[in-house]
Amino acid sequence: MIKFVNAGLTYPNMAVGLTGVDLHIEKQEFAFIVGPTGGGKSSLLKLIYRDTVATEGKVIVFNKDISSLRMREIPYYRRRVGVIFQDFLLLPQKTAFDNVAYALHIRGATQRQISTLVPEVLDWIGLSRKLKSYPTEMSGGEQQRLCIARAIVNKPDILLADEPTGNLDPDTSLEIMELITRINERGTTVLVATHDASIVNRFRRRTLVVRNGELYADRREGGYHEGPGEGTHA
Amino acid sequence: MRSFFFLFREFVESLRHSRFLHLTYGAQVTISLLVLGIFFVILVGGAIAWKKLGDQLEIHVFLKDDLSAKQINAMEQDITNMEFVKAVKFRSKDEALAIFSARSSTLELNDLLENNPLPASFVIQASDPEHIEDVVAQCEKLTGTLATRYGSQVVEKYLKILMILVIVCLITISLLVLFTYSSINNIIALSVYARRTEIRIMQLVGATWWFIRWPFIFEGIFFGFLGAGIAYIIIFGLLVSMKQALALTDLAQAMPSLGVDESYLFMALASLLVGLGIVVGFFGSLRTVNNFLRRELELQLESIKVMKQLK
Numbered sequence: 077m078i079k080f081v082n083a084g085l086t087y088p089n090m091a092v093g094l095t096g097v098d099l100h101i102e103k104q105e106f107a108f109i110v111g112p113t114g115g116g117k118s119s120l121l122k123l124i125y126r127d128t129v130a131t132e133g134k135v136i137v138f139n140k141d142i143s144s145l146r147m148r149e150i151p152y153y154r155r156r157v158g159v160i161f162q163d164f165l166l167l168p169q170k171t172a173f174d175n176v177a178y179a180l181h182i183r184g185a186t187q188r189q190i191s192t193l194v195p196e197v198l199d200w201i202g203l204s205r206k207l208k209s210y211p212t213e214m215s216g217g218e219q220q221r222l223c224i225a226r227a228i229v230n231k232p233d234i235l236l237a238d239e240p241t242g243n244l245d246p247d248t249s250l251e252i253m254e255l256i257t258r259i260n261e262r263g264t265t266v267l268v269a270t271h272d273a274s275i276v277n278r279f280r281r282r283t284l285v286v287r288n289g290e291l292y293a294d295r296r297e298g299g300y301h302e303g304p305g306e307g308t309h310a
Numbered sequence: 311m312r313s314f315f316f317l318f319r320e321f322v323e324s325l326r327h328s329r330f331l332h333l334t335y336g337a338q339v340t341i342s343l344l345v346l347g348i349f350f351v352i353l354v355g356g357a358i359a360w361k362k363l364g365d366q367l368e369i370h371v372f373l374k375d376d377l378s379a380k381q382i383n384a385m386e387q388d389i390t391n392m393e394f395v396k397a398v399k400f401r402s403k404d405e406a407l408a409i410f411s412a413r414s415s416t417l418e419l420n421d422l423l424e425n426n427p428l429p430a431s432f433v434i435q436a437s438d439p440e441h442i443e444d445v446v447a448q449c450e451k452l453t454g455t456l457a458t459r460y461g462s463q464v465v466e467k468y469l470k471i472l473m474i475l476v477i478v479c480l481i482t483i484s485l486l487v488l489f490t491y492s493s494i495n496n497i498i499a500l501s502v503y504a505r506r507t508e509i510r511i512m513q514l515v516g517a518t519w520w521f522i523r524w525p526f527i528f529e530g531i532f533f534g535f536l537g538a539g540i541a542y543i544i545i546f547g548l549l550v551s552m553k554q555a556l557a558l559t560d561l562a563q564a565m566p567s568l569g570v571d572e573s574y575l576f577m578a579l580a581s582l583l584v585g586l587g588i589v590v591g592f593f594g595s596l597r598t599v600n601n602f603l604r605r606e607l608e609l610q611l612e613s614i615k616v617m618k619q620l621k
Contacts, residue, residue, distance in 0.1 A: 147519075151513075151516040151519075151521075153516075154513070155515070165507065166511075169323070169327055181313065181316045182515055182521060230515070230516075
């Protein structure tokens with residue numbers, strides 16, 4: 077599903093984001109990307125959702141080198157890759173319903189599809205009573221749920237989460253992670269970037285440790301301990 | 311079509327949410343188009359007056375009395391063949407006397423009939439008022455010419471002033487078009503900046519460039535049209551009030567002689583303002599949104615350059 081072949085990313089200011097990453101994520105797999113801040117977790121995700129292109133090697137998604145995608149092909153590619161962020165990126169002037177419906181409008185869904193799919197997704201993630209609420213009237217956990225609903229309403233093949241629990245308390249973080257696990261169980265490939273060791277250790281899924289732009293360790297059995305001596309080379 | 315209605319709704323929503331920004335936008339476009347429209351009216355008035363005065367600049371070539379009909383015909387042929395001559399009309403001695411008598415009510419035509427002192431003449435219209443002196447010079451060289459007479463220096467002076475006015479108006483209008491375009495660019499840039507998070511979200515959930523562009527293009531067209539409409543109403547009101555005020559003065563008699571067709575002028579003004587407002591609104595918004603969206607492309611191009619450097 078996702079393949080990095082000696083992939084690297086050097087930013088225009090010559091700062092190294094990633095270097096020599098070899099990685100293979102299977103279809104329907106769940107993996108954590110862990111490591112210190114600035115280690116390259118977000119760069120790795122950015123390469124997958126084609127926010128930037130690899131300056132070395134290749135990033136192959138859906139059997140295609142995505143650096144060769146044309147600008148006009150990128151929107152259609154992104155409809156297959158859902159993304160959620162630590163700071164939610166919701167539209168404050170729109171209700172929960174409209175925030176989710178927005179993603180459907182973009183792909184040209186009919187009004188009937190929208191009025192069926194949106195309540196269905198909001199119900200599934202536990203926001204059925206918040207249809208008409210605005211993001212500012214919702215808690216952090218609810219906002220993140222809403223963000224997840226928007227990301228999955230188009231039934232993406234891949235879900236990328238960049239620090240999804242960064243702004244949440246431990247209990248809400250667990251709820252969000254359980255929700256993301258359920259999405260994975262429905263068949264979506266999930267990659268979660270986090271620096272929260274407790275979450276990684278609790279869920280025990282494949283763990284990729286990224287440090288100083290390198291894939292430092294790839295643990296199939298999962299687990300992570302914060303600290304400078306963490307992990308062994310992949 | 312579904313997306314079109316959705317995007318139109320998004321545009322209406324955006325109007326509701328950023329009222330102050332849009333009020334500034336509307337005011338700026340309206341003022342630019344208003345000033346532009348006023349200069350356009352001056353330009354059209356000046357151009358028509360220039361043309362009319364130019365047409366009135368006739369050259370009279372008076373003929374010697376002893377010319378035969380054959381010589382007169384040859385002379386007419388020579389004048390017709392001259393460059394910058396639009397029309398030539400022969401005026402016989404009798405016709406000249408009739409015109410003179412009509413203008414001088416104090417003189418009795420019969421008193422002069424026995425010995426008509428007025429010469430026959432050619433009345434020439436130049437195709438370009440600029441070249442009247444060239445035509446006069448050529449006519450003076452003809453053997454049958456007794457004397458020549460053409461437009462007064464005062465009229466020529468007016469023509470020069472009008473020409474300067476027309477040129478100034480043209481330059482000002484061009485500058486105002488650029489100013490309106492840049493106003494629209496700046497305001498749309500602010501609007502884009504205010505909605506950068508929304509644009510980012512749109513990009514992340516897979517919106518195409520056109521999907522992102524349309525609400526801003528609607529904005530540009532809407533304010534271009536609205537600004538043009540308001541500017542037109544103000545100019546129309548001003549012209550009507552001016553006309554009513556002039557009707558009470560002696561100037562009213564001078565105005566019709568310029569032959570300005572008002573309905574034509576208003577039609578041209580409305581077309582210019584609305585057309586310009588819409589075109590500038592469309593392209594101004596398109597360019598600004600494209601600039602914003604291209605940043606992503608530029609970042610990727612930068613990465614590709616880095617890729618080449620590393621290789």
